[in-house]
Amino acid sequence: MVASEDGGVPWMRREKIAVFGVVQGVGFRPFVVRLARSLRLAGSVKNVPGGVEIEAEGSQSRLNDFIKRLTEEAPPLAHITHIKRIPLTPRNQKEFIVKPSTRRGRKRVLLPPDVATCDACLQEVFDPEDRRYLYPFTNCTNCGPRYTIVLDLPYDRDRTTMREFAMCEECRREYGDIADRRYHAQPNACPVCGPHVWLCDSRGRRIPAKDPIKSAVKMLKDGKILAIKGLGGFHIACDPRNEKALRRLRERKKRPAKPFALMVASAETARRFVHLSPAAEELLRSWRAPIVLAPKNEDAPVSQLVAPNLSDLGVMLPYTPLHHILLHTNFEALVMTSGNRAEEPTVHENDVALDDLSDFVDAFLLHNRPISVQNDDSVVRDMFEDCVMVRRARGWVPEPVELPLAPSSLVALGAEKKNTICLTRLKDAFISQHLGDMHNLRTYQAFEATLEHIRRLFQIKPTLVVHDMHPDYFTTKHAARLGLRRLAVQHHHAHILSCLAEHGLKEPAIGVAYDGVGYGADGTVWGAEVLFVDGVRYRRIGTWRQIALAGGEAAIRKTWRIAVAVLYDIFGGRVHDVDIPLFGVVKAADVEAVLSMLKAQVAVVSATSMGRWFDAASAICGLCFTNTYEGQAPAELEAALWKLLKRDIPKNPYRYPYSVRMEGERFVVDPSDAVVALVGDVASGREYGEIALGWHEMVAAATVDLVRAASQRFPTKTVVLSGGSFQNRFLHLRIRQLLQQNGFRVLTHTNVPPNDGGISLGQALFAAFASRR
Numbered sequence: 222m223v224a225s226e227d228g229g230v231p232w233m234r235r236e237k238i239a240v241f242g243v244v245q246g247v248g249f250r251p252f253v254v255r256l257a258r259s260l261r262l263a264g265s266v267k268n269v270p271g272g273v274e275i276e277a278e279g280s281q282s283r284l285n286d287f288i289k290r291l292t293e294e295a296p297p298l299a300h301i302t303h304i305k306r307i308p309l310t311p312r313n314q315k316e317f318i319v320k321p322s323t324r325r326g327r328k329r330v331l332l333p334p335d336v337a338t339c340d341a342c343l344q345e346v347f348d349p350e351d352r353r354y355l356y357p358f359t360n361c362t363n364c365g366p367r368y369t370i371v372l373d374l375p376y377d378r379d380r381t382t383m384r385e386f387a388m389c390e391e392c393r394r395e396y397g398d399i400a401d402r403r404y405h406a407q408p409n410a411c412p413v414c415g416p417h418v419w420l421c422d423s424r425g426r427r428i429p430a431k432d433p434i435k436s437a438v439k440m441l442k443d444g445k446i447l448a449i450k451g452l453g454g455f456h457i458a459c460d461p462r463n464e465k466a467l468r469r470l471r472e473r474k475k476r477p478a479k480p481f482a483l484m485v486a487s488a489e490t491a492r493r494f495v496h497l498s499p500a501a502e503e504l505l506r507s508w509r510a511p512i513v514l515a516p517k518n519e520d521a522p523v524s525q526l527v528a529p530n531l532s533d534l535g536v537m538l539p540y541t542p543l544h545h546i547l548l549h550t551n552f553e554a555l556v557m558t559s560g561n562r563a564e565e566p567t568v569h570e571n572d573v574a575l576d577d578l579s580d581f582v583d584a585f586l587l588h589n590r591p592i593s594v595q596n597d598d599s600v601v602r603d604m605f606e607d608c609v610m611v612r613r614a615r616g617w618v619p620e621p622v623e624l625p626l627a628p629s630s631l632v633a634l635g636a637e638k639k640n641t642i643c644l645t646r647l648k649d650a651f652i653s654q655h656l657g658d659m660h661n662l663r664t665y666q667a668f669e670a671t672l673e674h675i676r677r678l679f680q681i682k683p684t685l686v687v688h689d690m691h692p693d694y695f696t697t698k699h700a701a702r703l704g705l706r707r708l709a710v711q712h713h714h715a716h717i718l719s720c721l722a723e724h725g726l727k728e729p730a731i732g733v734a735y736d737g738v739g740y741g742a743d744g745t746v747w748g749a750e751v752l753f754v755d756g757v758r759y760r761r762i763g764t765w766r767q768i769a770l771a772g773g774e775a776a777i778r779k780t781w782r783i784a785v786a787v788l789y790d791i792f793g794g795r796v797h798d799v800d801i802p803l804f805g806v807v808k809a810a811d812v813e814a815v816l817s818m819l820k821a822q823v824a825v826v827s828a829t830s831m832g833r834w835f836d837a838a839s840a841i842c843g844l845c846f847t848n849t850y851e852g853q854a855p856a857e858l859e860a861a862l863w864k865l866l867k868r869d870i871p872k873n874p875y876r877y878p879y880s881v882r883m884e885g886e887r888f889v890v891d892p893s894d895a896v897v898a899l900v901g902d903v904a905s906g907r908e909y910g911e912i913a914l915g916w917h918e919m920v921a922a923a924t925v926d927l928v929r930a931a932s933q934r935f936p937t938k939t940v941v942l943s944g945g946s947f948q949n950r951f952l953h954l955r956i957r958q959l960l961q962q963n964g965f966r967v968l969t970h971t972n973v974p975p976n977d978g979g980i981s982l983g984q985a986l987f988a989a990f991a992s993r994r
Contacts (some may be wrong), residue, residue, distance in 0.1 A: 233282055235264070235309040238275040238456075240291065242302035243331040243620075245376040248362030249273055249299050250319055251404040256294065260287055262316035264627035268375040270680070271329035278314050278444035288683065291296035293885040298333050298363065298508070298770075301790065308878045316921050319399070322375045330374055332367060332678060334616050335452055335596065337510040337540035339364035341402065347549065350401055352391070357543035358590060362406045364508070367731040368619055369453045369569075369592050374678055378407045378609045381592035382507035382649075391412035394526045404614040407592075416590035418543070422987070423924045424583055425575045434543070437586045438551045445583040446470050446576055448560050452541050452904045453596030453615050453654075454567030455486075455560025455579055460552070467526040467556070476563070480528035481599065482535040484557040486548045494521045494554065501603035509616030511599040512869065513608070516863065530844075532860040537598060540615075543588075553971050559597055564658040564784060566667040569595035577663075594674045595667060596654045604953050605868065610974045611948055613641070614654035619675065621649035622973065622982060625727040628989035631685040632694035632703075635981035636712070639974070640850070642672050643981035650722065650985050651675050659695040668699075677920045682892065689982040712739030712985045713750045713978065716943040719983030721754075723973045727990070730939040730968070731762075731931045733924060733956070735946035736976070737777070737832035737851075746770075748830030749916035751888070753935040756990035762934065762936070763927035767827040768834060773817045776833075779856045781807050783833050784840035786825075787814045788900075791893050800904040802843035821909050831920070831946045834849075838916045839909065841899055842909060852945065858913050859949050865910025870955060875911055881926055886956045888930050890923040921955040928960060940965045 240249075245268050253266040253275060262279040277284055292301050330380065337344075342359045345351040353359045360366070370381040372748045376970045378384055380810055388396060392411050395403040403409045410416060420428040420436055423589035430436040437447055444457045457474075459466040461483055471477055485491045488506050495515035505513045517534040528534055537557070539545040558580055559567045568574045569592040574585065600612040610617075612938060624645065633643040637660075642653040643917045677680070688700040690709040700707050710718075716739075717732030730754045741747035742761075753762035769786035770776035777785050796816070797804070804812065818824055827977040835855035839845045844861060845854035881888055895916065903910050927938055940960055947953050947969065957967045973979040 232280055233278060233311040233313070234281050235276065235278040235283055235311040237307040237309055238277060238288065238887055239272065239305040239307075240275065241272040241304070241329055241331075243298065243333050243406035246272045246333050246362075246367050246407065247298035247328050248296045248402070248404070250475050251362070251399050252299075253291070254288055254293075254317055254319060254399050256287065257317040262287060265320045267320035268330075268377065270324065270375055272331075274311065274323070276313055277317075279910040281307045296363070298336060300331070301738070302331070320406075324375060327875050329378075329646075329769070331621065332371060332374065332376060332619055334509070334618055334620055335368050335620065336364045336365050337508045337538070337616075338542055338545065339508075339955050342542065345546060346545060349400060353432070355412055355546055357416075357418055357541070357546055357588070358410050359542045360406060360408045360410075361402045362706045363402065365408045366452055369594060369596050370590070371591055371678065372821055376407060381407050382593050383410070385591070386410055386415055409810060416588050418588045421478065421585050421587060423584060425579070425585070429586065432798055433586060434546050434741045437584070438547060440584055441552070441555065446473070446581065447584050447586055448578045448582040449543075449547075449557075449586045450574070450588050451543065453592060454569040455578065456557040457560050460555045461523045461527050461554050461556045463695050464526055469525055470556070470581070471526065474563075477849050477852060478529045479532055480535060481556045481558045481749070482537060483523070483527065484539060484544060484548065485536050485554045486539070486552065492551050494518060494523060494534055497532050498603050498605050500600070500607050504601060504608055505536070505538060509599065510538050511601050511616055512537040513601055513603055514611065515574070515603040516868065522553065530860060531856045532600045532863040533602070535600065548602070550955040554852045556812055557639060560659075561632055562663070565661055565663040566657045566746050567595050567597045594654075594671060599694065602667050602948060602950065604950055606954070607971060609948060609953060610972055611976065612639075612655045612971070613652060613852050613978055617972065618654040619651050619678070621651050621723060622722060624648045624650050624722055624986055624989055626808050626987065626989035626993065627984070628992050629684050630681050631687055631985060632676075632683040633687040633984035633988070634689075634700055635984070636689060636977035637691070637696060639977040640668065641694070641981045643985045644670065644672075644675050644679070644683065645985050646679055646681050646780070650971065650982055651679060651681075652982055666697070672965070684864065685988055686716055686803050687988045689984075690742070691742065694938055700874070708991060710984045711742050711759070711942070713747055713752060714754060715980045715983030715987060716975070717752060717754045717759075718942045718986040719944055719973055719979035719984065720941045720943045720968055720970055720975070722982050722986040723966050723970060725967070727756070728752065728939060729918065729935070729937050730936060730941045731928055731935065732759075732941040732943065733928065734944040735831035735952070738830055739802045739830055746826060746828035746830065748828055748832060748835070749890075749926075753937075754941070757994065760935075761887060762931040763890070765827050765831065766889060766891045768837065769819060770826045770828055770833065771815045773826045776777075777836070777848065780836040780847040781836045782815050782838040785812055786819055787837045789816060789819050790839070791896055799900055801853060801900060802903070803840060803846065804955040806843075806846060831944070834920075835946070837896070842903055842912055844909065855946070855949065858916065859951060861909040862913035862917055862951055865908065865914060870958075871949070875915045876922060877915040879919050879923050881923065881930075888927055889917055890927065892919065892923070895919045897923070915971070917949075921952060921959060922954050925959045925963060928962060928965065932965070936963050939968065941968045941969065941976045943979070
């Protein structure tokens with residue numbers, strides 16, 4: 222029996238303490254036991270579908286101290302959202318114990334994301350005297366897989382993919398020892414009882430190897446390309462200094478220019494490749510371990526084939542023991558690009574990998590720990606002052622975003638490209654991992670599997686489906702098949718709401734939404750919009766001059782078509798007199814075919830798209846005539862700028878002229894004067910970096926003019942910047958800087974992508990606003 226502080230049992234109190242948040246899979250129960258025992262409390266702790274349930278008995282002052290320290294001293298991966306206390310009748314219990322999990326009841330628990338390997342586990346992995354020496358699946362309660370092994374909640378071993386592996390006696394001892402850091406670590410394993418790796422050739426035939434990882438290292442050093450199964454799926458790996466291997470990989474994947482990510486051995490090594498801001502290095506070193514896009518060092522020890530014509534490199538640290546073993550003393554860096562076909566989700570199953578990736582690689586390094594759901598690497602971009610999310614997946618998912626309003630339970634189906642799904646439970650918005658483009662079977666399969674996975678984990682029964690208003694999108698058609706009440710949201714409205722949701726705000730704002738294309742409320746293509754957003758309502762205040770897409774989608778791929786259309790729009794019949802490299806590179810017959818389409822207005826779509834204006838500028842410069850991957854032309858134009866500027870934006874940068882006119886009640890930016898000046902600079906041989914700077918600064922200045930005009934009509938000083946164009950570092954920094962100088966409060970993305978990966982969150986907030994009407 223636990224005595225009260227004055228020794229009198231009548232002063233004993235007992236409480237049921239329900240703890241909600243990220244409290245399973247993070248070492249929370251052993252923490253509770255240690256804390257309770259240190260305070261001489263009796264009782265119990267167990268996992269329940271809603272979180273963790275504690276019964277604690279002792280004096281009132283010790284119970285209060287216990288509650289205070291629960292939040293202040295919780296394990297680093299835990300996140301308590303709230304605590305509920307209920308008085309109980311004391312039982313004069315003598316000890317504090319862990320009880321078996323309860324599985325019945327409403328699931329309200331939050332699951333942590335997958336976590337990079339901790340220092341304690343790494344020390345064991347590289348200790349020759351440790352029983353887990355060089356074991357690639359070493360983990361503990363502080364690290365390892367979570368989201369990618371869980372099948373259902375509560376988070377217990379038999380509800381994970383590790384249920385296939387019975388623990389050996391020593392692992393079971395660790396698992397049951399409250400003082401051990403592997404106490405109730407569900408993925409706990411060792412070489413005796415856990416998963417293992419093996420090598421096979423591109424046809425799936427086993428390659429005999431006493432040490433498969435050591436053999437894989439030798440193959441990589443010999444210039445081979447390997448598919449390596451990791452935490453949330455496959456990577457395709459090769460030596461970034463081996464130009465022959467890089468060329469073969471690009472030829473096999475039909476990926477001539479899209480950049481590859483690098484996995485580097487350490488943060489110190491990363492600094493040899495890129496220049497990292499303090500914010501970026503902190504994220505790189507964190508347990509989230511994303512890919513960080515940062516400015517490439519001029520003397521980076523890497524082939525130009527890794528990221529052709531770009532100023533940034535993507536680097537990440539090893540985040541599993543397998544990765545650490547591969548790189549340790551073997552490589553400074555490895556190319557680690559997603560193991561998938563173009564625009565499809567990362568492959569995560571062995572048999573699918575052998576089918577889909579065999580044409581790309583020379584061998585496979587496989588393992589037999591099943592992955593419950595694919596989860597690609599997250600990507601952030603270093604913006605010097607902070608970082609912007611580019612792809613939200615491993616390390617973040619399934620961490621929810623808290624909405625400022627609670628909608629009814631819903632599913633938001635996201636955008637057609639860079640698709641994510643969002644499901645809500647009260648104010649919690651669960652955004653899925655990046656899935657890909659919805660035009661192929663693999664993405665559709667991942668879309669359905671992920672939807673069911675999140676729905677089952679968090680026990681969400683949607684009563685509403687939210688989708689883009691484009692009538693022909695896959696997501697729109699899928700919404701109709703669900704048999705739920707439907708809401709359609711305009712694409713750029715959703716972009717702005719996404720950023721407001723990330724900041725937990727519901728106030729009116731001026732939104733700048735710059736991207737490639739989105740279906741407009743008038744049935745035309747939008748993509749360079751300034752909106753006044755107030756909940757479910759918005760007003761289109763400003764936009765940019767329409768640009769002609771000759772051949773529709775073909776023009777987005779072949780940027781020279783957009784350039785020809787812009788030049789024809791400005792110069793008319795004198796277009797052939799324009800002296801730029803384009804007309805010496807593109808066949809005259811192809812140019813004439815596009816001009817004929819423009820003159821006859823056949824197969825021509827008009828769009829107010831910022832991305833397409835950047836395509837045109839890049840092609841007119843002669844930098845990029847074809848987008849072999851999404852955003853290539855704008856990225857190469859921005860890269861030219863940073864090669865000139867390095868890091869600092871000059872006080873009075875070079876800028877092209879532009880004009881702003883009124884069309885009805887809408888302000889329209891016309892960059893025709895900028896195009897004329899750009900053509901003149903190209904003809905005179907001005908440096909690419911100065912041309913790129915002049916274009917970027919023109920866009921920034923014109924944007925500020927639109928926002929200032931909007932603020933005169935709508936009384937708000939809050940401005941939201943969203944859309945894929947705000948992955949551009951210069952636009953992000955410069956537009957924010959200029960707006961702040963004009964007295965505006967500027968909101969940008971950090972934990973949710975500004976690109977279409979954030980659309981589903983904006984759709985969810987739209988539904989929350991709609992439910993209040």
